[in-house]
Amino acid sequence: MNQDFIQALRDLEREKGIPVEVLLEAIEAALISAYKKNFGSAVNVRIHIDRDSGEVKVFSRREVVEQVEDPRTQISLEEAHRENPNYEIGDVVELEVTPKEFGRIAAQTAKQVVVQRIREAERDVIYEEYVNREEDIVTGIVRRQEMRNVFIDLGKTEAVLPVSEQIPGEEYKVGERIKTYIVEVKRTTKGPQILVSRTHPGLLKRLFELEVPEIHDGIVEIKAIAREAGSRSKIAVSSRNENVDAVGACVGPKGMRVQTVVNELKGEKIDIVKWSKDPATFVANALSPAKVLEVKVDEEAQVAQVVVPDYQLSLAIGKEGQNARLAAKLTGWKIDIKSESQVKELQTEETSVEGGLNSG
Structure with missing residues:
Protein backbone atom coordinates (compact mmCIF):
# COMPACT_ATOMS: atom_id res chain seq x y z
CA MET A 1 0.00 0.00 0.00
CA TYR A 130 -36.39 4.25 4.07
CA VAL A 131 -36.70 3.90 7.86
CA ASN A 132 -37.61 7.60 7.82
CA ARG A 133 -40.29 6.83 5.24
CA GLU A 134 -42.19 4.26 7.29
CA GLU A 135 -45.94 4.95 6.99
CA ASP A 136 -45.31 6.69 3.66
CA ILE A 137 -46.24 5.77 0.10
CA VAL A 138 -43.71 4.62 -2.52
CA THR A 139 -43.97 3.89 -6.21
CA GLY A 140 -42.08 0.92 -7.62
CA ILE A 141 -41.93 -1.58 -10.46
CA VAL A 142 -42.95 -5.22 -10.02
CA ARG A 143 -39.86 -7.33 -10.70
CA ARG A 144 -40.74 -10.92 -9.77
CA GLN A 145 -42.76 -13.25 -7.57
CA GLU A 146 -41.30 -15.87 -5.24
CA MET A 147 -43.39 -18.11 -2.98
CA ARG A 148 -46.35 -15.78 -3.75
CA ASN A 149 -44.41 -12.81 -2.33
CA VAL A 150 -44.03 -9.91 -4.79
CA PHE A 151 -40.67 -8.09 -5.08
CA ILE A 152 -40.86 -4.45 -6.08
CA ASP A 153 -37.94 -2.41 -7.43
CA LEU A 154 -37.80 0.98 -5.69
CA GLY A 155 -34.68 2.10 -7.59
CA LYS A 156 -31.95 1.87 -4.94
CA THR A 157 -33.33 -1.27 -3.35
CA GLU A 158 -36.18 -3.80 -3.38
CA ALA A 159 -39.31 -3.99 -1.27
CA VAL A 160 -41.28 -7.11 -0.40
CA LEU A 161 -45.06 -7.25 -0.71
CA PRO A 162 -46.00 -10.34 1.36
CA VAL A 163 -49.10 -12.43 0.62
CA SER A 164 -50.74 -11.12 3.80
CA GLU A 165 -50.46 -7.53 2.53
CA GLN A 166 -51.75 -8.20 -1.00
CA ILE A 167 -55.26 -7.23 -2.07
CA PRO A 168 -57.29 -10.45 -2.55
CA GLY A 169 -57.59 -11.29 -6.23
CA GLU A 170 -55.21 -8.53 -7.36
CA GLU A 171 -52.66 -9.58 -9.97
CA TYR A 172 -49.17 -8.11 -10.10
CA LYS A 173 -47.59 -8.14 -13.56
CA VAL A 174 -43.83 -7.90 -14.07
CA GLY A 175 -42.97 -4.37 -15.25
CA GLU A 176 -46.13 -2.85 -13.79
CA ARG A 177 -45.79 0.35 -11.74
CA ILE A 178 -47.68 0.24 -8.44
CA LYS A 179 -47.98 2.32 -5.31
CA THR A 180 -47.49 0.65 -1.93
CA TYR A 181 -47.39 1.68 1.73
CA ILE A 182 -44.22 1.14 3.78
CA VAL A 183 -45.23 -0.86 6.85
CA GLU A 184 -41.81 -1.67 8.30
CA VAL A 185 -38.08 -1.32 7.54
CA LYS A 186 -35.76 -3.89 9.14
CA ARG A 187 -31.97 -3.88 9.28
CA THR A 188 -30.55 -7.27 8.20
CA THR A 189 -27.09 -8.66 7.38
CA LYS A 190 -28.02 -8.55 3.69
CA GLY A 191 -29.15 -4.93 3.87
CA PRO A 192 -32.47 -3.26 4.70
CA GLN A 193 -35.64 -5.32 4.31
CA ILE A 194 -38.59 -3.13 3.34
CA LEU A 195 -42.06 -4.56 3.91
CA VAL A 196 -44.86 -2.86 1.99
CA SER A 197 -48.63 -3.20 1.86
CA ARG A 198 -51.51 -2.76 -0.55
CA THR A 199 -54.17 -3.48 2.10
CA HIS A 200 -53.18 -1.04 4.87
CA PRO A 201 -55.66 1.83 5.55
CA GLY A 202 -52.62 4.12 5.49
CA LEU A 203 -52.29 3.53 1.73
CA LEU A 204 -55.78 4.96 1.22
CA LYS A 205 -54.93 7.98 3.38
CA ARG A 206 -51.69 8.69 1.49
CA LEU A 207 -53.39 8.31 -1.90
CA PHE A 208 -55.98 10.94 -0.95
CA GLU A 209 -53.20 13.21 0.32
CA LEU A 210 -51.57 12.97 -3.11
CA GLU A 211 -54.81 13.69 -4.98
CA VAL A 212 -56.48 16.28 -2.75
CA PRO A 213 -54.50 19.53 -2.26
CA GLU A 214 -56.83 20.56 0.57
CA ILE A 215 -55.73 17.50 2.59
CA HIS A 216 -52.07 18.12 1.83
CA ASP A 217 -52.48 21.77 2.92
CA GLY A 218 -54.28 20.78 6.14
CA ILE A 219 -57.60 22.43 5.27
CA VAL A 220 -59.38 19.07 5.00
CA GLU A 221 -58.58 16.35 7.52
CA ILE A 222 -59.12 12.60 7.28
CA LYS A 223 -60.59 11.69 10.66
CA ALA A 224 -61.11 7.94 10.26
CA ILE A 225 -60.73 5.12 7.74
CA ALA A 226 -62.41 1.71 7.58
CA ARG A 227 -61.18 -0.58 4.84
CA GLU A 228 -61.86 -4.02 3.44
CA ALA A 229 -59.10 -4.03 0.85
CA GLY A 230 -60.11 -4.77 -2.72
CA SER A 231 -63.80 -4.51 -1.95
CA ARG A 232 -64.92 -1.35 -0.20
CA SER A 233 -63.70 1.44 2.07
CA LYS A 234 -65.16 4.35 3.98
CA ILE A 235 -63.32 7.52 4.96
CA ALA A 236 -64.62 10.26 7.26
CA VAL A 237 -63.44 13.80 6.52
CA SER A 238 -63.91 17.23 8.04
CA SER A 239 -62.98 20.76 7.02
CA ARG A 240 -61.18 23.38 9.08
CA ASN A 241 -62.59 26.05 6.77
CA GLU A 242 -66.38 26.43 6.74
CA ASN A 243 -66.20 27.62 3.11
CA VAL A 244 -64.61 24.33 1.99
CA ASP A 245 -66.76 21.24 1.53
CA ALA A 246 -64.62 18.36 2.80
CA VAL A 247 -66.53 15.64 0.96
CA GLY A 248 -66.67 17.66 -2.27
CA ALA A 249 -62.92 18.36 -2.12
CA CYS A 250 -62.18 14.62 -1.85
CA VAL A 251 -64.61 13.66 -4.61
CA GLY A 252 -63.19 16.35 -6.90
CA PRO A 253 -64.58 17.89 -10.11
CA LYS A 254 -66.76 15.28 -11.84
CA GLY A 255 -65.48 12.74 -9.30
CA MET A 256 -61.98 12.80 -10.79
CA ARG A 257 -60.03 12.80 -7.53
CA VAL A 258 -61.75 9.85 -5.93
CA GLN A 259 -61.75 8.03 -9.27
CA THR A 260 -57.96 8.31 -9.49
CA VAL A 261 -57.70 6.60 -6.08
CA VAL A 262 -60.25 3.95 -7.11
CA ASN A 263 -58.24 3.24 -10.27
CA GLU A 264 -55.00 2.86 -8.28
CA LEU A 265 -56.79 0.35 -6.03
CA LYS A 266 -58.14 -1.56 -9.06
CA GLY A 267 -61.81 -0.66 -8.58
CA GLU A 268 -62.15 -0.68 -4.78
CA LYS A 269 -65.38 1.21 -3.91
CA ILE A 270 -64.85 4.24 -1.66
CA ASP A 271 -67.53 6.03 0.38
CA ILE A 272 -66.53 9.52 1.52
CA VAL A 273 -68.62 10.75 4.44
CA LYS A 274 -68.69 13.88 6.57
CA TRP A 275 -67.28 13.47 10.06
CA SER A 276 -69.21 14.91 13.01
CA LYS A 277 -68.37 15.21 16.69
CA ASP A 278 -72.02 14.34 17.36
CA PRO A 279 -72.10 10.50 17.47
CA ALA A 280 -75.69 10.20 16.14
CA THR A 281 -74.92 12.41 13.13
CA PHE A 282 -71.62 10.63 12.47
CA VAL A 283 -73.28 7.18 12.58
CA ALA A 284 -76.01 8.37 10.19
CA ASN A 285 -73.38 9.76 7.79
CA ALA A 286 -71.26 6.59 8.06
CA LEU A 287 -74.15 4.43 6.80
CA SER A 288 -74.13 6.34 3.50
CA PRO A 289 -75.36 5.77 0.81
CA ALA A 290 -78.34 4.58 2.90
CA LYS A 291 -80.80 7.23 4.20
CA VAL A 292 -81.30 7.23 7.96
CA LEU A 293 -84.50 8.34 9.73
CA GLU A 294 -83.38 8.25 13.33
CA VAL A 295 -80.35 7.41 15.50
CA LYS A 296 -80.49 6.85 19.24
CA VAL A 297 -77.16 6.45 21.02
CA ASP A 298 -76.26 4.79 24.28
CA GLU A 299 -72.93 6.43 25.07
CA GLU A 300 -72.18 4.18 28.02
CA ALA A 301 -72.61 0.98 26.00
CA GLN A 302 -71.31 2.63 22.76
CA VAL A 303 -74.37 1.31 20.91
CA ALA A 304 -76.31 3.20 18.24
CA GLN A 305 -79.92 2.20 17.45
CA VAL A 306 -80.61 3.18 13.84
CA VAL A 307 -83.97 3.35 12.05
CA VAL A 308 -84.10 3.39 8.25
CA PRO A 309 -86.98 3.32 5.72
CA ASP A 310 -88.06 -0.21 4.77
CA TYR A 311 -86.72 0.12 1.21
CA GLN A 312 -83.30 1.25 2.58
CA LEU A 313 -82.77 -1.65 5.02
CA SER A 314 -80.79 -3.90 2.68
CA LEU A 315 -78.73 -0.93 1.48
CA ALA A 316 -77.95 0.15 5.06
CA ILE A 317 -76.87 -3.34 6.05
CA GLY A 318 -75.07 -3.96 2.75
CA LYS A 319 -74.07 -7.16 1.00
CA GLU A 320 -73.14 -9.71 3.69
CA GLY A 321 -73.42 -6.90 6.25
CA GLN A 322 -70.49 -4.99 4.77
CA ASN A 323 -71.94 -1.46 4.89
CA ALA A 324 -72.97 -1.77 8.53
CA ARG A 325 -69.69 -3.45 9.41
CA LEU A 326 -67.57 -0.69 7.83
CA ALA A 327 -69.75 2.02 9.42
CA ALA A 328 -69.23 0.44 12.84
CA LYS A 329 -65.46 0.25 12.25
CA LEU A 330 -65.36 3.86 11.03
CA THR A 331 -67.29 5.31 13.99
CA GLY A 332 -66.17 2.93 16.72
CA TRP A 333 -69.83 2.33 17.65
CA LYS A 334 -71.82 -0.89 17.63
CA ILE A 335 -74.69 -0.26 15.21
CA ASP A 336 -78.09 -1.95 15.42
CA ILE A 337 -80.16 -1.28 12.28
CA LYS A 338 -83.93 -1.74 12.04
CA SER A 339 -86.50 -0.75 9.43
CA GLU A 340 -89.55 1.42 10.20
CA SER A 341 -91.82 -1.65 9.98
CA GLN A 342 -89.67 -3.60 12.44
CA VAL A 343 -89.74 -0.69 14.91
CA LYS A 344 -93.55 -0.37 14.61
CA GLU A 345 -93.96 -4.12 15.15
CA LEU A 346 -91.84 -3.96 18.28
CA GLN A 347 -93.82 -0.96 19.53
CA THR A 348 -97.12 -2.79 18.85
CA GLU A 349 -95.85 -5.88 20.70
CA GLU A 350 -94.72 -3.75 23.64
CA THR A 351 -98.09 -1.98 23.74
CA SER A 352 -99.91 -5.34 23.68
CA VAL A 353 -97.74 -6.66 26.53
CA GLU A 354 -98.32 -3.50 28.57
CA GLY A 355 -102.08 -3.70 27.88
CA GLY A 356 -102.14 -7.34 29.01
CA LEU A 357 -100.27 -6.51 32.21
CA ASN A 358 -102.61 -3.60 32.99
CA SER A 359 -105.77 -5.67 32.38
CA GLY A 360 -104.32 -8.38 34.58
Whole structure:
Protein backbone atom coordinates (compact mmCIF):
# COMPACT_ATOMS: atom_id res chain seq x y z
CA MET A 1 0.00 0.00 0.00
CA ASN A 2 1.17 3.55 -0.70
CA GLN A 3 0.16 7.22 -0.77
CA ASP A 4 -2.16 6.59 -3.73
CA PHE A 5 -4.08 4.10 -1.59
CA ILE A 6 -4.45 6.65 1.24
CA GLN A 7 -5.65 9.22 -1.31
CA ALA A 8 -8.18 6.73 -2.67
CA LEU A 9 -9.52 6.27 0.88
CA ARG A 10 -9.86 10.05 1.24
CA ASP A 11 -11.78 10.17 -2.04
CA LEU A 12 -14.07 7.46 -0.68
CA GLU A 13 -14.66 9.51 2.46
CA ARG A 14 -15.90 12.40 0.31
CA GLU A 15 -18.04 10.24 -1.98
CA LYS A 16 -19.50 7.69 0.45
CA GLY A 17 -19.14 9.45 3.78
CA ILE A 18 -16.98 6.66 5.30
CA PRO A 19 -14.27 8.23 7.52
CA VAL A 20 -10.69 7.35 6.48
CA GLU A 21 -9.80 6.49 10.09
CA VAL A 22 -12.69 4.00 10.31
CA LEU A 23 -11.48 2.28 7.13
CA LEU A 24 -7.85 2.16 8.28
CA GLU A 25 -8.79 0.73 11.69
CA ALA A 26 -10.91 -1.92 9.98
CA ILE A 27 -8.03 -2.79 7.61
CA GLU A 28 -5.59 -3.05 10.53
CA ALA A 29 -7.96 -5.38 12.38
CA ALA A 30 -8.37 -7.54 9.26
CA LEU A 31 -4.61 -7.63 8.68
CA ILE A 32 -4.06 -9.07 12.18
CA SER A 33 -6.26 -12.04 11.20
CA ALA A 34 -4.48 -12.35 7.83
CA TYR A 35 -1.04 -12.32 9.52
CA LYS A 36 -2.02 -14.98 12.06
CA LYS A 37 -3.50 -17.14 9.32
CA ASN A 38 -0.30 -16.99 7.24
CA PHE A 39 2.49 -16.60 9.79
CA GLY A 40 1.41 -18.21 13.07
CA SER A 41 -1.93 -18.16 14.83
CA ALA A 42 -0.50 -17.97 18.37
CA VAL A 43 1.56 -14.82 17.75
CA ASN A 44 0.27 -11.64 19.36
CA VAL A 45 0.75 -8.77 16.90
CA ARG A 46 -0.19 -5.16 16.29
CA ILE A 47 -0.41 -3.74 12.81
CA HIS A 48 0.07 -0.08 12.00
CA ILE A 49 -0.65 1.68 8.70
CA ASP A 50 1.09 5.04 8.33
CA ARG A 51 -1.66 7.64 7.75
CA ASP A 52 0.49 9.62 5.29
CA SER A 53 2.64 7.12 3.38
CA GLY A 54 0.36 4.06 3.58
CA GLU A 55 3.31 1.92 4.74
CA VAL A 56 2.26 -1.20 6.66
CA LYS A 57 4.30 -2.46 9.61
CA VAL A 58 3.78 -5.54 11.79
CA PHE A 59 4.89 -5.52 15.43
CA SER A 60 5.06 -8.60 17.64
CA ARG A 61 3.74 -7.94 21.14
CA ARG A 62 5.39 -9.97 23.92
CA GLU A 63 4.96 -9.66 27.65
CA VAL A 64 8.06 -9.29 29.84
CA VAL A 65 8.23 -12.25 32.27
CA GLU A 66 10.76 -13.81 34.65
CA GLN A 67 10.46 -17.31 33.17
CA VAL A 68 9.58 -17.66 29.46
CA GLU A 69 7.08 -20.45 28.81
CA ASP A 70 5.91 -19.42 25.34
CA PRO A 71 8.49 -17.45 23.29
CA ARG A 72 5.79 -16.44 20.79
CA THR A 73 3.97 -14.33 23.38
CA GLN A 74 6.58 -13.82 26.13
CA ILE A 75 10.08 -12.31 26.44
CA SER A 76 12.60 -12.51 29.30
CA LEU A 77 13.54 -9.39 31.22
CA GLU A 78 17.16 -9.83 30.12
CA GLU A 79 16.24 -9.89 26.42
CA ALA A 80 13.85 -6.97 26.87
CA HIS A 81 16.61 -4.89 28.45
CA ARG A 82 18.68 -5.34 25.28
CA GLU A 83 15.94 -3.34 23.51
CA ASN A 84 15.36 -0.86 26.30
CA PRO A 85 16.79 -0.94 29.86
CA ASN A 86 13.62 0.68 31.22
CA TYR A 87 11.39 -2.39 30.64
CA GLU A 88 9.97 -4.08 33.75
CA ILE A 89 8.13 -7.33 34.47
CA GLY A 90 4.57 -7.09 33.07
CA ASP A 91 5.44 -4.55 30.34
CA VAL A 92 4.71 -5.32 26.68
CA VAL A 93 7.61 -5.18 24.23
CA GLU A 94 6.87 -4.40 20.57
CA LEU A 95 9.35 -5.52 17.89
CA GLU A 96 8.88 -5.05 14.16
CA VAL A 97 8.43 -8.39 12.37
CA THR A 98 7.03 -7.28 9.00
CA PRO A 99 7.47 -10.19 6.50
CA LYS A 100 8.87 -9.27 3.08
CA GLU A 101 5.88 -10.80 1.26
CA PHE A 102 3.32 -9.17 3.55
CA GLY A 103 2.68 -6.27 1.14
CA ARG A 104 0.74 -8.50 -1.28
CA ILE A 105 -1.40 -9.97 1.52
CA ALA A 106 -1.99 -6.48 2.95
CA ALA A 107 -3.15 -5.09 -0.42
CA GLN A 108 -5.53 -7.99 -1.02
CA THR A 109 -6.97 -7.80 2.51
CA ALA A 110 -7.36 -4.02 2.34
CA LYS A 111 -9.30 -4.29 -0.90
CA GLN A 112 -11.71 -6.84 0.62
CA VAL A 113 -12.26 -4.69 3.72
CA VAL A 114 -12.87 -1.52 1.71
CA VAL A 115 -15.34 -3.23 -0.63
CA GLN A 116 -17.19 -4.69 2.39
CA ARG A 117 -17.29 -1.33 4.18
CA ILE A 118 -18.59 0.41 1.05
CA ARG A 119 -21.40 -2.16 0.82
CA GLU A 120 -22.23 -1.66 4.50
CA ALA A 121 -22.20 2.12 4.12
CA GLU A 122 -24.49 1.99 1.11
CA ARG A 123 -26.87 -0.33 2.99
CA ASP A 124 -26.85 2.06 5.95
CA VAL A 125 -27.69 5.00 3.68
CA ILE A 126 -30.60 3.08 2.13
CA TYR A 127 -31.79 1.93 5.56
CA GLU A 128 -31.75 5.48 6.96
CA GLU A 129 -33.58 6.80 3.89
CA TYR A 130 -36.39 4.25 4.07
CA VAL A 131 -36.70 3.90 7.86
CA ASN A 132 -37.61 7.60 7.82
CA ARG A 133 -40.29 6.83 5.24
CA GLU A 134 -42.19 4.26 7.29
CA GLU A 135 -45.94 4.95 6.99
CA ASP A 136 -45.31 6.69 3.66
CA ILE A 137 -46.24 5.77 0.10
CA VAL A 138 -43.71 4.62 -2.52
CA THR A 139 -43.97 3.89 -6.21
CA GLY A 140 -42.08 0.92 -7.62
CA ILE A 141 -41.93 -1.58 -10.46
CA VAL A 142 -42.95 -5.22 -10.02
CA ARG A 143 -39.86 -7.33 -10.70
CA ARG A 144 -40.74 -10.92 -9.77
CA GLN A 145 -42.76 -13.25 -7.57
CA GLU A 146 -41.30 -15.87 -5.24
CA MET A 147 -43.39 -18.11 -2.98
CA ARG A 148 -46.35 -15.78 -3.75
CA ASN A 149 -44.41 -12.81 -2.33
CA VAL A 150 -44.03 -9.91 -4.79
CA PHE A 151 -40.67 -8.09 -5.08
CA ILE A 152 -40.86 -4.45 -6.08
CA ASP A 153 -37.94 -2.41 -7.43
CA LEU A 154 -37.80 0.98 -5.69
CA GLY A 155 -34.68 2.10 -7.59
CA LYS A 156 -31.95 1.87 -4.94
CA THR A 157 -33.33 -1.27 -3.35
CA GLU A 158 -36.18 -3.80 -3.38
CA ALA A 159 -39.31 -3.99 -1.27
CA VAL A 160 -41.28 -7.11 -0.40
CA LEU A 161 -45.06 -7.25 -0.71
CA PRO A 162 -46.00 -10.34 1.36
CA VAL A 163 -49.10 -12.43 0.62
CA SER A 164 -50.74 -11.12 3.80
CA GLU A 165 -50.46 -7.53 2.53
CA GLN A 166 -51.75 -8.20 -1.00
CA ILE A 167 -55.26 -7.23 -2.07
CA PRO A 168 -57.29 -10.45 -2.55
CA GLY A 169 -57.59 -11.29 -6.23
CA GLU A 170 -55.21 -8.53 -7.36
CA GLU A 171 -52.66 -9.58 -9.97
CA TYR A 172 -49.17 -8.11 -10.10
CA LYS A 173 -47.59 -8.14 -13.56
CA VAL A 174 -43.83 -7.90 -14.07
CA GLY A 175 -42.97 -4.37 -15.25
CA GLU A 176 -46.13 -2.85 -13.79
CA ARG A 177 -45.79 0.35 -11.74
CA ILE A 178 -47.68 0.24 -8.44
CA LYS A 179 -47.98 2.32 -5.31
CA THR A 180 -47.49 0.65 -1.93
CA TYR A 181 -47.39 1.68 1.73
CA ILE A 182 -44.22 1.14 3.78
CA VAL A 183 -45.23 -0.86 6.85
CA GLU A 184 -41.81 -1.67 8.30
CA VAL A 185 -38.08 -1.32 7.54
CA LYS A 186 -35.76 -3.89 9.14
CA ARG A 187 -31.97 -3.88 9.28
CA THR A 188 -30.55 -7.27 8.20
CA THR A 189 -27.09 -8.66 7.38
CA LYS A 190 -28.02 -8.55 3.69
CA GLY A 191 -29.15 -4.93 3.87
CA PRO A 192 -32.47 -3.26 4.70
CA GLN A 193 -35.64 -5.32 4.31
CA ILE A 194 -38.59 -3.13 3.34
CA LEU A 195 -42.06 -4.56 3.91
CA VAL A 196 -44.86 -2.86 1.99
CA SER A 197 -48.63 -3.20 1.86
CA ARG A 198 -51.51 -2.76 -0.55
CA THR A 199 -54.17 -3.48 2.10
CA HIS A 200 -53.18 -1.04 4.87
CA PRO A 201 -55.66 1.83 5.55
CA GLY A 202 -52.62 4.12 5.49
CA LEU A 203 -52.29 3.53 1.73
CA LEU A 204 -55.78 4.96 1.22
CA LYS A 205 -54.93 7.98 3.38
CA ARG A 206 -51.69 8.69 1.49
CA LEU A 207 -53.39 8.31 -1.90
CA PHE A 208 -55.98 10.94 -0.95
CA GLU A 209 -53.20 13.21 0.32
CA LEU A 210 -51.57 12.97 -3.11
CA GLU A 211 -54.81 13.69 -4.98
CA VAL A 212 -56.48 16.28 -2.75
CA PRO A 213 -54.50 19.53 -2.26
CA GLU A 214 -56.83 20.56 0.57
CA ILE A 215 -55.73 17.50 2.59
CA HIS A 216 -52.07 18.12 1.83
CA ASP A 217 -52.48 21.77 2.92
CA GLY A 218 -54.28 20.78 6.14
CA ILE A 219 -57.60 22.43 5.27
CA VAL A 220 -59.38 19.07 5.00
CA GLU A 221 -58.58 16.35 7.52
CA ILE A 222 -59.12 12.60 7.28
CA LYS A 223 -60.59 11.69 10.66
CA ALA A 224 -61.11 7.94 10.26
CA ILE A 225 -60.73 5.12 7.74
CA ALA A 226 -62.41 1.71 7.58
CA ARG A 227 -61.18 -0.58 4.84
CA GLU A 228 -61.86 -4.02 3.44
CA ALA A 229 -59.10 -4.03 0.85
CA GLY A 230 -60.11 -4.77 -2.72
CA SER A 231 -63.80 -4.51 -1.95
CA ARG A 232 -64.92 -1.35 -0.20
CA SER A 233 -63.70 1.44 2.07
CA LYS A 234 -65.16 4.35 3.98
CA ILE A 235 -63.32 7.52 4.96
CA ALA A 236 -64.62 10.26 7.26
CA VAL A 237 -63.44 13.80 6.52
CA SER A 238 -63.91 17.23 8.04
CA SER A 239 -62.98 20.76 7.02
CA ARG A 240 -61.18 23.38 9.08
CA ASN A 241 -62.59 26.05 6.77
CA GLU A 242 -66.38 26.43 6.74
CA ASN A 243 -66.20 27.62 3.11
CA VAL A 244 -64.61 24.33 1.99
CA ASP A 245 -66.76 21.24 1.53
CA ALA A 246 -64.62 18.36 2.80
CA VAL A 247 -66.53 15.64 0.96
CA GLY A 248 -66.67 17.66 -2.27
CA ALA A 249 -62.92 18.36 -2.12
CA CYS A 250 -62.18 14.62 -1.85
CA VAL A 251 -64.61 13.66 -4.61
CA GLY A 252 -63.19 16.35 -6.90
CA PRO A 253 -64.58 17.89 -10.11
CA LYS A 254 -66.76 15.28 -11.84
CA GLY A 255 -65.48 12.74 -9.30
CA MET A 256 -61.98 12.80 -10.79
CA ARG A 257 -60.03 12.80 -7.53
CA VAL A 258 -61.75 9.85 -5.93
CA GLN A 259 -61.75 8.03 -9.27
CA THR A 260 -57.96 8.31 -9.49
CA VAL A 261 -57.70 6.60 -6.08
CA VAL A 262 -60.25 3.95 -7.11
CA ASN A 263 -58.24 3.24 -10.27
CA GLU A 264 -55.00 2.86 -8.28
CA LEU A 265 -56.79 0.35 -6.03
CA LYS A 266 -58.14 -1.56 -9.06
CA GLY A 267 -61.81 -0.66 -8.58
CA GLU A 268 -62.15 -0.68 -4.78
CA LYS A 269 -65.38 1.21 -3.91
CA ILE A 270 -64.85 4.24 -1.66
CA ASP A 271 -67.53 6.03 0.38
CA ILE A 272 -66.53 9.52 1.52
CA VAL A 273 -68.62 10.75 4.44
CA LYS A 274 -68.69 13.88 6.57
CA TRP A 275 -67.28 13.47 10.06
CA SER A 276 -69.21 14.91 13.01
CA LYS A 277 -68.37 15.21 16.69
CA ASP A 278 -72.02 14.34 17.36
CA PRO A 279 -72.10 10.50 17.47
CA ALA A 280 -75.69 10.20 16.14
CA THR A 281 -74.92 12.41 13.13
CA PHE A 282 -71.62 10.63 12.47
CA VAL A 283 -73.28 7.18 12.58
CA ALA A 284 -76.01 8.37 10.19
CA ASN A 285 -73.38 9.76 7.79
CA ALA A 286 -71.26 6.59 8.06
CA LEU A 287 -74.15 4.43 6.80
CA SER A 288 -74.13 6.34 3.50
CA PRO A 289 -75.36 5.77 0.81
CA ALA A 290 -78.34 4.58 2.90
CA LYS A 291 -80.80 7.23 4.20
CA VAL A 292 -81.30 7.23 7.96
CA LEU A 293 -84.50 8.34 9.73
CA GLU A 294 -83.38 8.25 13.33
CA VAL A 295 -80.35 7.41 15.50
CA LYS A 296 -80.49 6.85 19.24
CA VAL A 297 -77.16 6.45 21.02
CA ASP A 298 -76.26 4.79 24.28
CA GLU A 299 -72.93 6.43 25.07
CA GLU A 300 -72.18 4.18 28.02
CA ALA A 301 -72.61 0.98 26.00
CA GLN A 302 -71.31 2.63 22.76
CA VAL A 303 -74.37 1.31 20.91
CA ALA A 304 -76.31 3.20 18.24
CA GLN A 305 -79.92 2.20 17.45
CA VAL A 306 -80.61 3.18 13.84
CA VAL A 307 -83.97 3.35 12.05
CA VAL A 308 -84.10 3.39 8.25
CA PRO A 309 -86.98 3.32 5.72
CA ASP A 310 -88.06 -0.21 4.77
CA TYR A 311 -86.72 0.12 1.21
CA GLN A 312 -83.30 1.25 2.58
CA LEU A 313 -82.77 -1.65 5.02
CA SER A 314 -80.79 -3.90 2.68
CA LEU A 315 -78.73 -0.93 1.48
CA ALA A 316 -77.95 0.15 5.06
CA ILE A 317 -76.87 -3.34 6.05
CA GLY A 318 -75.07 -3.96 2.75
CA LYS A 319 -74.07 -7.16 1.00
CA GLU A 320 -73.14 -9.71 3.69
CA GLY A 321 -73.42 -6.90 6.25
CA GLN A 322 -70.49 -4.99 4.77
CA ASN A 323 -71.94 -1.46 4.89
CA ALA A 324 -72.97 -1.77 8.53
CA ARG A 325 -69.69 -3.45 9.41
CA LEU A 326 -67.57 -0.69 7.83
CA ALA A 327 -69.75 2.02 9.42
CA ALA A 328 -69.23 0.44 12.84
CA LYS A 329 -65.46 0.25 12.25
CA LEU A 330 -65.36 3.86 11.03
CA THR A 331 -67.29 5.31 13.99
CA GLY A 332 -66.17 2.93 16.72
CA TRP A 333 -69.83 2.33 17.65
CA LYS A 334 -71.82 -0.89 17.63
CA ILE A 335 -74.69 -0.26 15.21
CA ASP A 336 -78.09 -1.95 15.42
CA ILE A 337 -80.16 -1.28 12.28
CA LYS A 338 -83.93 -1.74 12.04
CA SER A 339 -86.50 -0.75 9.43
CA GLU A 340 -89.55 1.42 10.20
CA SER A 341 -91.82 -1.65 9.98
CA GLN A 342 -89.67 -3.60 12.44
CA VAL A 343 -89.74 -0.69 14.91
CA LYS A 344 -93.55 -0.37 14.61
CA GLU A 345 -93.96 -4.12 15.15
CA LEU A 346 -91.84 -3.96 18.28
CA GLN A 347 -93.82 -0.96 19.53
CA THR A 348 -97.12 -2.79 18.85
CA GLU A 349 -95.85 -5.88 20.70
CA GLU A 350 -94.72 -3.75 23.64
CA THR A 351 -98.09 -1.98 23.74
CA SER A 352 -99.91 -5.34 23.68
CA VAL A 353 -97.74 -6.66 26.53
CA GLU A 354 -98.32 -3.50 28.57
CA GLY A 355 -102.08 -3.70 27.88
CA GLY A 356 -102.14 -7.34 29.01
CA LEU A 357 -100.27 -6.51 32.21
CA ASN A 358 -102.61 -3.60 32.99
CA SER A 359 -105.77 -5.67 32.38
CA GLY A 360 -104.32 -8.38 34.58
